[in-house]
Amino acid sequence: MSSRCWLAAIGAVAMTATLAACANLPTSGTIQISTLHGAGQIGQSGVQMVPEPPGKGWSPQDIVEGFMAASADYDPNHRVAKEFLTSGKGGFAHRWRPGWAATIVDAPTFAETAPFKGSSQQGGGPQSVDVGVTSKHVAALRASGRYQAGSVVVMPSTTSYHFELVQVEGQWRINNIFVNNSPASPSLLLLRESDFEREYQARNLYFYPATGPADALVPDPVYIPVQVGKQGISGLVKTLLRPALDRGWLFAAARTAFPAGTKLLSAQVVSGVTAVVNLGGAAAKADRAQQQRMAAQLYASLVLAPYAAETANPIRTVVLKVNGHGVPLHPQAYAGWVPRGPSKAMMYYQMPAGPAGPAAVAYRARPSQKLTMPLPKTLRGKTFAAMAVSPAHAGSAVLAGCRGATVYLMPQSHAGRVITGRLHSTCTSLSFDDQGELWIVTKMQIYVIPRAGTEPPARPALTGVLSPSMDKASIQSLQVAPDGVRAALLINTRSGMKIRIAAISQNRGQYTYVAQNTQMLRVGTDVAEPIALTWLDPDHLLVVGQVGTRTQLYEVPLNGGQSVPIATPHGAKSVAVSWPAGQIAPSIAVAIPPTDNSPAVIQISKTGLLSPDWRQVAKGITPVFPG
Numbered sequence: 001m002s003s004r005c006w007l008a009a010i011g012a013v014a015m016t017a018t019l020a021a022c023a024n025l026p027t028s029g030t031i032q033i034s035t036l037h038g039a040g041q042i043g044q045s046g047v048q049m050v051p052e053p054p055g056k057g058w059s060p061q062d063i064v065e066g067f068m069a070a071s072a073d074y075d076p077n078h079r080v081a082k083e084f085l086t087s088g089k090g091g092f093a094h095r096w097r098p099g100w101a102a103t104i105v106d107a108p109t110f111a112e113t114a115p116f117k118g119s120s121q122q123g124g125g126p127q128s129v130d131v132g133v134t135s136k137h138v139a140a141l142r143a144s145g146r147y148q149a150g151s152v153v154v155m156p157s158t159t160s161y162h163f164e165l166v167q168v169e170g171q172w173r174i175n176n177i178f179v180n181n182s183p184a185s186p187s188l189l190l191l192r193e194s195d196f197e198r199e200y201q202a203r204n205l206y207f208y209p210a211t212g213p214a215d216a217l218v219p220d221p222v223y224i225p226v227q228v229g230k231q232g233i234s235g236l237v238k239t240l241l242r243p244a245l246d247r248g249w250l251f252a253a254a255r256t257a258f259p260a261g262t263k264l265l266s267a268q269v270v271s272g273v274t275a276v277v278n279l280g281g282a283a284a285k286a287d288r289a290q291q292q293r294m295a296a297q298l299y300a301s302l303v304l305a306p307y308a309a310e311t312a313n314p315i316r317t318v319v320l321k322v323n324g325h326g327v328p329l330h331p332q333a334y335a336g337w338v339p340r341g342p343s344k345a346m347m348y349y350q351m352p353a354g355p356a357g358p359a360a361v362a363y364r365a366r367p368s369q370k371l372t373m374p375l376p377k378t379l380r381g382k383t384f385a386a387m388a389v390s391p392a393h394a395g396s397a398v399l400a401g402c403r404g405a406t407v408y409l410m411p412q413s414h415a416g417r418v419i420t421g422r423l424h425s426t427c428t429s430l431s432f433d434d435q436g437e438l439w440i441v442t443k444m445q446i447y448v449i450p451r452a453g454t455e456p457p458a459r460p461a462l463t464g465v466l467s468p469s470m471d472k473a474s475i476q477s478l479q480v481a482p483d484g485v486r487a488a489l490l491i492n493t494r495s496g497m498k499i500r501i502a503a504i505s506q507n508r509g510q511y512t513y514v515a516q517n518t519q520m521l522r523v524g525t526d527v528a529e530p531i532a533l534t535w536l537d538p539d540h541l542l543v544v545g546q547v548g549t550r551t552q553l554y555e556v557p558l559n560g561g562q563s564v565p566i567a568t569p570h571g572a573k574s575v576a577v578s579w580p581a582g583q584i585a586p587s588i589a590v591a592i593p594p595t596d597n598s599p600a601v602i603q604i605s606k607t608g609l610l611s612p613d614w615r616q617v618a619k620g621i622t623p624v625f626p627g
Contacts, residue, residue: 067174078098097187098186100189133163211506221559251517278324279321300338339481342627427441431480434482463512481535523558525560534576536586539559587604588605
């Protein structure tokens, strides 16, 4: 299992009168990590590298490289790493106090430099020297506490590091570190990407929507060191108690059930499989309902293992105590708290031609059902450019389609009724959320039509969504997750299509935001040219990528891990999926456009994910499932 979970975090958002954010969305600078394999087992032994202390006659560059290598060794006291630093009361070893938060550099280069402006050794003579460290890509693991789980944030590519070295008894030692010519924080932990890959593991913490149901959990990918032992449980729990949601990508979109002032009294693993967590402080004043929400959040974060690397997680049960008194947990009830989408989904698609012209078709293989709906006459024989179906129950769902600058709503409860709305530019994407709101992406703006999923009004109201402004880039597609809090985006940039995961938030019911503070998860960075995507489950996307003249389907994990290629029918251009809870394998549908010798067809597989058995089910285009 490999991971590349990076965030884009550039600046704050300022709104304009046109309902657009003025901070630029970063479109480059992702760091490539291809082999992160932390096994997800708290306290697992893993692969350990024995750090080497500084040797006699080591050059300044040797010292800096050796220090970075020794820093990767998980030792809370960093004893070997501190041997590379000046000692004593005023030495850098005394001031350097790193925690879990690391800065990750990709293929750094090292070079001795003259003391730069601001260095205390400027003009210091032969007994001092500076070593500059530069990297094309830099990222940082950021946490709200010294020993808490953190999220990885991409940093500006111009970040530079200068190590100031002095002679101590004839040997070079690091006396200071500067970041962009300013003294580094005493907590700076600078690691090579290969060391971070080996020493950190991906986990999920779970939070509740800031607005919405009290029994829905939203995953947040985080990292902790592999070699943390029992401290790993404490680090995960402390992050649940005091999350940095006000600074992370889930800003204003998620919250924790643990009341402010909750204290972690103890956290331990009993018999290797049971996590026992004892809380105090404000947790004692929580009522039974809130304690159950705390229990669900804790259980999901410590037990659920959605990624392949976490299959070794030994925790199977959780015991929650408040001031020593047990709080009952109900794991079976929590199983449905991570939304997976509609449980009974028909596939919808379009037939470009037929006796009565183009039509939309609702199709279910078992029991065999097929409902044909003629497309609006105002399309003049053309099909929708994009289509979506609301998650309402059969007979009440609304089929939405768009072409050009017009969106069409076709309620199944009123056969033949067509409601239209005018957009300001060409529509490129449609998606319904769990509340039945229709999300529309155009070349210039994101819109929402409230209450479009069951009984849309005769004159639908278009609400503008605040989103990061694009510098020569635009959002091509937006697909809302079943939890209604996250959205998967395809962003068309100067360097190609990029995949991002953004949070959806609201400001007191007045405005709706996508990536309110501009931060987004960067996923699928190894998919060369993504052209279509959809949600597979709460922790993975299915993405169609263009590889030369052919297309390839990928399973893309949201922890930033390596994408997994899936056997793909030749020519597939779009994908749709339904995977209700309890169903062994997903129902995956792909559309293959027409050629000179064959019509457009839809193939579907329900036999497995990595080796699907594809079969043709219809002649048509744009397959979608509700949601």
